[in-house]
Amino acid sequence: MAQPWLAKTKILHRLGFGLGMGITVMMLTLTWLGLTPLVRLENTFLDFRFKLRGDRPVGQEVILVLIDEKSLKELGRWPWSRDKQGHLVKGIAADGAKVIGLDIIYAEPEVTESLRELREILSTASATGVAPPALRETLHKKLVVADTDHQFTNSLHIAKNVVLALPLLVPATHSTQLDLIPTTTAPEYIKRSEFMLVRQASSGEALEPHQATAALPPLKPFAEQAISLGHVYSLPDPDGVMRYEYLALRYHDAYYPSFGLEVARIYLGIPRDRMALILGQGVHLDEMLIPTDQKARMLINYVGREHSFPYVSATDVIHKRVSQGIFKDKAVLVGTTALGTYDQRTTPFSANFPGVEKNATVVENILHQQFLEKSVWSGPLEVSMILLFGLTLTYSLEKLRALPGTFMAASVFLGYAAVAQYLFVKQAIWIPVFNPLLTIAVTFITLTVLSFMTKERQAKEIRTMFSSYVSPRIVEELIKFPAKATLGGQRKELTMLFTDLINFTTFSEKHSAEDVVTQLNEYLGGMTEVVFRWNGTLDKFVGDEMVVFWGAPLDQPDHAELAIKCALHMRKRLGELQEKWKTEGRFQLDNGIGINTGTALVGNIGAEGKK
Structure with a gap:
């Protein structure tokens, strides 16, 4: 069975690194070969620098x-x-x-x-x-x-x-x-x-x-x-x-x-x-x-x-x-x-x-000694810039999100172009531009497309997997850091909250199944809203029982405090429901809540693609 995208995070990181390195090596090889199309494009960039500089003063001799x-x-x-x-x-x-x-x-x-x-x-x-x-x-x-x-x-x-x-x-x-x-x-x-x-x-x-x-x-x-x-x-x-x-x-x-x-x-x-x-x-x-x-x-x-x-x-x-x-x-x-x-x-x-x-x-x-010079070190400089830009972007883009990554790549691209133009205009030095800028562009586009494709798929899997039992905020955090949502388990300190209804069996025996389901869903819906309000992870429903925990999948240092606040809010919300049920002449449900903090094995444990 094929692994889900969440399970391929490390593989995808290696793939991105490999692609970045491959692009760098390819550009170094093309530079060494001195292919005519690349030489022509470099010359075209030189012409563009002349036009960007514009006319300069001419001597009167x-x-x-x-x-x-x-x-x-x-x-x-x-x-x-x-x-x-x-x-x-x-x-x-x-x-x-x-x-x-x-x-x-x-x-x-x-x-x-x-x-x-x-x-x-x-x-x-x-x-x-x-x-x-x-x-x-x-x-x-x-x-x-x-x-x-x-x-x-x-x-x-x-x-x-x-x-x-x-x-x-x-x-x-x-x-x-x-x-x-x-x-x-x-x-x-x-x-x-x-x-x-x-x-x-x-x-x-x-x-x-x-x-x-x-x-x-x-x-x-x-x-x-x-x-x-x-x-x-x-x-x-x-x-x-x-x-x-x-x-x-x-x-x-x-x-x-x-x-x-x-x-x-x-x-x-x-x-x-x-x-x-x-x-x-x-x-x-x-x-x-x-x-x-x-x-x-x-x-x-x-x-x-x-x-x-x-x-x-x-x-x-x-x-x-x-x-x-x-x-x-x-x-x-x-x-x-x-x-x-x-x-x-x-x-x-x-x-x-x-x-x-x-x-x-x-x-x-x-x-006027207006000599435009392409120094003997332009070749080593070109190789150095290709290596620097290729390796730096490969390492950085894997760690940055789309907007910061785009800003970084654009800054490097425009910065090098600006330095080249400054040297051309002020120092009359021609340094290679096209191959280093092509390295930046190809590396950025390739890794950005790879990141977009994989992160979209990972985001879809995370939403499918977690949206039913964690708050939307936690889902978005997991999308930002998909490695925290991978299949498996790890030992962590958690705070667990258990709650179930008192005398639910007696209530079920005295009411029709339709009434029981309607009132139970109303109760569980209200409690779930409170759980998500306090960023809890809804583990399961067992009949009228709910199991909730804090501290996973995201780290929450104040997990015990969040659990207590959630319990108090649950009691308040239940009071509001009881007032509503009383005016409607319905049975007054009540619950009990237990909280415990300790070490547990936690994770998205189960069959691949199933929660």
């Missing part, structure tokens, strides 16, 4: 020059001729910019139709020798004017502070086809932009940064006139959100800094030989350490949505419609934002974030 819709409307479709772009660079440099970053690719020469024709004419004239020297000189001057690449090179030479973009290709995992033709060796002219100092972190746990297999470097004349080159490789997380900046990429046997890093280094005036890549730790800019993960990635601490940085339209710069000195001592980044002309990024704040503004954010992070 960085300003953007944007090739926007207004610029295209006034100056024509993109790409513009390079003489026009050179004019833009000279205008920014002339206003005193400290460094100019061109987030534009210059991998191919620009050959216009007029330039091609002039070259052919000059080549023919030189080959035949029929053209006079004056004509050849005139053709050569026109050729120089028509050569927009030459004019752009001259603009870079005049500015002397331009950083150009260096596109490096990192193939996708398992990719066998490259969109670019692999280079056998890195061009010599880009090697002056590589890290001069590279070493391994002392921990020895570093991984190699991503390996580039091909490059689309700027044209050699451009690269030679630029102050530096910076790679513009970016890779979003699997959910498409751009959260990291790759501060270093390996290409052949060298490591190349990112575009944003180079712009920041030059702005700060730090020589290249004072910049060091520490694999597994970060990038040193003189005394500053930019923390990175083991893949040389820096977490980007976004300012807010797009257009968070001050900006001007490129056409206004070319047409000299900007205030004089607007670029003085600034880091100026030039890029495209017109629809269909730029690399669109998804960030925690926006799904339409221009790549040039992402680079500006990296520069701002470095200049």
Whole structure:
């Protein structure tokens, strides 16, 4: 025969403990495995923390020059001729910019139709020798004017502070086809932009940064006139959100800094030989350490949505419609934002974030040391929090009722979330949130559902078992502490009350059975109300006799006092009944009461499910 739920209290406690431990072990295992869905959810929680923090103040050192819709409307479709772009660079440099970053690719020469024709004419004239020297000189001057690449090179030479973009290709995992033709060796002219100092972190746990297999470097004349080159490789997380900046990429046997890093280094005036890549730790800019993960990635601490940085339209710069000195001592980044002309990024704040503004954010992070750090101890912290929350809730929820248990779980959940947000906003530290909070939620829900199911069944059994012979208050107490209602017996000190009617046999012989039952039920009903009023346990009716006791199933230290008060109240209630019976002309019943205190074996003794 199956045990009643009351008899399974210890088993259910063990079950709850086992479930709580199982959830904790499961969460530890999932954390160790680093499953992609859980990583994505953790990243989603990071995005939510950005939004909860909101926009933050941005420094004034960085300003953007944007090739926007207004610029295209006034100056024509993109790409513009390079003489026009050179004019833009000279205008920014002339206003005193400290460094100019061109987030534009210059991998191919620009050959216009007029330039091609002039070259052919000059080549023919030189080959035949029929053209006079004056004509050849005139053709050569026109050729120089028509050569927009030459004019752009001259603009870079005049500015002397331009950083150009260096596109490096990192193939996708398992990719066998490259969109670019692999280079056998890195061009010599880009090697002056590589890290001069590279070493391994002392921990020895570093991984190699991503390996580039091909490059689309700027044209050699451009690269030679630029102050530096910076790679513009970016890779979003699997959910498409751009959260990291790759501060270093390996290409052949060298490591190349990112575009944003180079712009920041030059702005700060730090020589290249004072910049060091520490694999597994970060990038040193003189005394500053930019923390990175083991893949040389820096977490980007976004300012807010797009257009968070001050900006001007490129056409206004070319047409000299900007205030004089607007670029003085600034880091100026030039890029495209017109629809269909730029690399669109998804960030925690926006799904339409221009790549040039992402680079500006990296520069701002470095200049103001606004580094968002996920420390090496975040892994051990995550494991510790899962263990702490899992074990604490497993132990506590088994002992607490529903409301206090819910309050405790909610306090732990919200408290940890609040601490994580505080560290994120005030200390720029990213601690894991999702797995610890999931541990709290799953443990609470599982144990609460188990408790609800078992306690409902136990409450039903208690009401069925006890409501006929104890007061409602005691029933509710037993529901709160069901272990006290389990089948069995134990020795306890009790006070017993015995009462029966005097001359009941004579009364029964002289009245009909119907009258006897009616008056007896009225008497027993009145006495039962008094017993329950004084929280007694009604043991049994034996004809006209009642057996009542105090001290079980709940402990009642004043059981003797309660029994005496109950006896006095029974006599009073009987007097009220006698007055009623006298007016009705019915037999005057009387009772005798005996009380005794002593040790007895007491419990819900009998067949399972029967009282």
